Amino acid sequence: MNFRSDNEAPVAPEILHALCNANGGDAPSYGADRWSLALDEAFSECFETPVHVLPLVSGTAGNVIALSQVCPPYGAVFCHDEAHVLVDECGAFEFYSGGAKLIPLAGDHAKLAAATLEDRLGWFGVKGDHEPIPAAVSITQGTEYGAVYRPDEIAAISTVCRAHGMRLHMDGARFANALVSLGVAPADLTWRAGVDLMTLGFTKNGALAAEAVVLFDTDLVAGLSRRRMKGGHLLSKMRYVSSQLLACIEHGRWLDFAGRANAGAARLGRCLATSSEAALAHPVEINEVFVRLDDALDRRLRDAGFDYYPWPGTEGVSRLVVPWNVADEDLRAFEAVVSGA
Amino acid sequence: MNFRSDNEAPVAPEILHALCNANGGDAPSYGADRWSLALDEAFSECFETPVHVLPLVSGTAGNVIALSQVCPPYGAVFCHDEAHVLVDECGAFEFYSGGAKLIPLAGDHAKLAAATLEDRLGWFGVKGDHEPIPAAVSITQGTEYGAVYRPDEIAAISTVCRAHGMRLHMDGARFANALVSLGVAPADLTWRAGVDLMTLGFTKNGALAAEAVVLFDTDLVAGLSRRRMKGGHLLSKMRYVSSQLLACIEHGRWLDFAGRANAGAARLGRCLATSSEAALAHPVEINEVFVRLDDALDRRLRDAGFDYYPWPGTEGVSRLVVPWNVADEDLRAFEAVVSGA
């Protein structure tokens, strides 16, 4: 009854099976294996447009390799002030980019609004060389507070980006959850809405360690793989990463896993919303619930064996994350504790 | 009648004279000249304690060389959210430190309060490896809004630093102005109050290009000069920098220059404070005035030939900076325009 993090769940059997199946005999190293070579085609089909895919094992690596590809050392990336790349990656962006700047912007539910971005750009750069050049915007889908960007919201941000010569990056650590939440196609949430490149995560969604940088603007490809190498992220036996990536999107598995997690969070959210002992801090749109719990309810939940984290920097907000493999009895038990007040 | 910046003023004759006097014959290069070799002793006397001095020509370079000496790539430096090192140096800190983080904190008049720092440290680092290690605090004396830190305020910040194993750095771009404003000794505003190292600027105060990193904790010296070299800041003919530094502190010239500038700003501040057409945005404590001017007064001042900048990121605040060589007639003319309303 662990709602601490979707990173604590085990690997889905289908994905582990695919990884083990990749173990037959020799395979060329450093991404020349047949699984890695199949990625571009498989993801191009999934996204309904030609894409380039760079397999990785770490979402942080994906974010910072992608962003340093579109932001020079003297550039700036605008993001929400709760963005993972800003507050949870120990300066990986600043390191990989050669000292570029992240410019934090406020926004409800950890969502960046096009108008806020536009406002900030209005007086950004008035100091000339003393300020970096606006290079990119990074948005997180779903956000750090469990909200989702609708296609039109992304398109509005993209319009601002294009007007200022900036690229739009998406941190898609929980992209599948957003897809399921909105019931739209991958293309609708990305390139059709103006996203240039994304970090696409599967690890939180049932994979062992499988992430990818996906380029919709394939002009960006030059240098990308060298940046991966320079960061020490070119694995010699890449087939064991690429086979996971393929297995995740095959048969829509990533959507199944995310759907189960979302549905679980929705159930938690619904029962908490009706409780007089709890107040949701943010709408529940993916597999995360942010909630203020009365001490009594908090104690009952913990006594019943539920675990979850207080959220740093907030006053009394707890985060519950529902994993891909959540059990129905755990959800029922949770509901019972909440309603039993 | 230029109140745009103290960087636009000419070099004081005494300092230029000293520079020209250093031009007699050969001198060893790269800081082995007699002017450079005399720095440690001269500044140690000035600060009443043994210090190590690294001559430089740029305050930004001084800030980032000093801070990267006390903050590892995986470290964090806490500063005010208007700090020059955060908003005006185009990511120089992130570059020199190898991608370390600046953590912005709020505070009136661009001053950091010990309590604010303490609060932020209370929940900093709860995410473990995902957050950098607190390494240093950087305060600006006088601040970006023309305020000064009193010795007890600095000591309170230093106490927090020491409790958390952090170093205290001072950006002293207008340190002489703060000294004059408070009427205290250099030692009182630095090591006696717990400052470990500082960037000490003379360029805004009548020098041509003369800055220094001053180490009060001389254990920090190892590697400092290599960092200067690596940044391309070891000048071959260093005598022309060091001779300026010596000339500035000789005969208390830096205090004379700063005193004149402060007095000028005080006059501007006093007449604006009594005007119904103006509202001071911050107390006037050094050579800078931040003020909201009614359109009519703004127009009259500009028509009379006064020049100054609107301050970026604010609504209607103008900044007036008074240089070391301000002329009495300019001050009188300003007063006349203001009172003539």
Add this chain to the structure above:
Amino acid sequence: MNFRSDNEAPVAPEILHALCNANGGDAPSYGADRWSLALDEAFSECFETPVHVLPLVSGTAGNVIALSQVCPPYGAVFCHDEAHVLVDECGAFEFYSGGAKLIPLAGDHAKLAAATLEDRLGWFGVKGDHEPIPAAVSITQGTEYGAVYRPDEIAAISTVCRAHGMRLHMDGARFANALVSLGVAPADLTWRAGVDLMTLGFTKNGALAAEAVVLFDTDLVAGLSRRRMKGGHLLSKMRYVSSQLLACIEHGRWLDFAGRANAGAARLGRCLATSSEAALAHPVEINEVFVRLDDALDRRLRDAGFDYYPWPGTEGVSRLVVPWNVADEDLRAFEAVVSGA
């Protein structure tokens, strides 16, 4: 019949089994799982001294995280001019270290000699700040040309290191092969001979993706895990890496795998040594054979289905690498082709 690289071989069943076994239920993320927590003890036993272990998935990451821990941005690391970290990692060291320098030194069979190091240090640093500070030496065990360092050779290098205040790092990508080759204990080739820290690789030796930085001088631990995070190398589901590491050293499996590979290479080396159509370029001491093949023999081998790489930067030298799972019939087939000349 693939002698291209030990990175092309599949994962050993025992290791894959251990990885799959780690998939039961939830486990704390980011290295707080029980496999990761067991590493220090397991490796301390293996090395007969308390060590600290940082699990990773990439040898390049291991090398550069380890070296940047002992070499400041203004430092220098001495290595052989064929060292992997110098010529095969796309500048990862320069990136991670913040621009430190690798100083290449010559030496037979890609081995660094203590005397060569001593000589170079004799005139290193005479230019003062214009040169970096000697910080560390990195040696590769077995070397890039398949040679091994004996304990006394390592100790001699360590003596020079200590005399100059430098740390000794070992790139142990094929450390197990060296252990088997020399028939000594892990301790004998590392801390007992003066090695301070090492990168220990298992991926070339039957693992899926399992590397580790091993610290013998545990004073070096501060900051190490933050450097891993900053590089994007802190995997959320670390248990799948750590379980491999444990499986490799359990029951001496790493030595078994390496022993089989070494024995295979020895057989190749022996038959080539007696052929008039081949000339060994280096002694065969681990699982690699460097050889000049006459065109006729090269053609016969390739016609028979053997594959291997010409070695870049050499004239006509081929490299054959024998994997952990080499089949006896492949070795016999090779011998037949060679002797059938």
Add this chain to the structure above:
Amino acid sequence: MNFRSDNEAPVAPEILHALCNANGGDAPSYGADRWSLALDEAFSECFETPVHVLPLVSGTAGNVIALSQVCPPYGAVFCHDEAHVLVDECGAFEFYSGGAKLIPLAGDHAKLAAATLEDRLGWFGVKGDHEPIPAAVSITQGTEYGAVYRPDEIAAISTVCRAHGMRLHMDGARFANALVSLGVAPADLTWRAGVDLMTLGFTKNGALAAEAVVLFDTDLVAGLSRRRMKGGHLLSKMRYVSSQLLACIEHGRWLDFAGRANAGAARLGRCLATSSEAALAHPVEINEVFVRLDDALDRRLRDAGFDYYPWPGTEGVSRLVVPWNVADEDLRAFEAVVSGA
């Protein structure tokens, strides 16, 4: 009688005079002054083509800002194995470029030959992502051993650069000396021969601290000034640098200074060439003499008050550098000591 370094000589009176003349009244800061604004036109005339000029105070800064503009972090710059940027700048290039690689090449008299470059490129990059991408070549004019590249030699290198998509950079720390030596126009040694950008130094040639990055390919300008800011090299009172630069090229002063220094070195070289106690290590083509001196002659010269450095990394070679202001009597005295053997 100091032949240690041209960095030890004083500033030429004409240049110091120009600097002092720039001190009249206020001037816009950060390069918006009229001296700085005049640079592009003045240097465009001098080079007979439109150029962009970035004023600086350090040649190391010029080299690394220029090179990081044309070499991405995953790129490589080829240079001579004695190049200043490789061996004398404490890793400034690796730092500024974000960890790019310098690839050293051999060549007589510290000159790079087009054929050597071509050869190296023949097997560079065969390792794919494990090697950086060839981005630029950097040549030093005059070289670190006092030789000069003729226009046809530069053009041959440029041809190789263009064939491989690389830029050609010139470190022109002693460019004026090369101009005088060859008796050609600045254009002939730069863009007409295929140089894309250069670091042009005046400090060793009579200036106080005046260097410039000169772009012949003005497409490279974007980001260049931000890189300068990020390095802490945007001086607030830039007029005092730019006025030096203008004074140097006005009336051909830089050629006069260099001509005097070259002529002095030629005299030293001629008398040493005829001495049985000396052997020139390199042809004397600019203001530097590299020579092996018998102990007796070395002792006589030092007893007579001459000073010069043994050259690091060589056996018994001394370097004598003749400054812009060398006195005829010093040259005569030197000749007397040599011939008096």
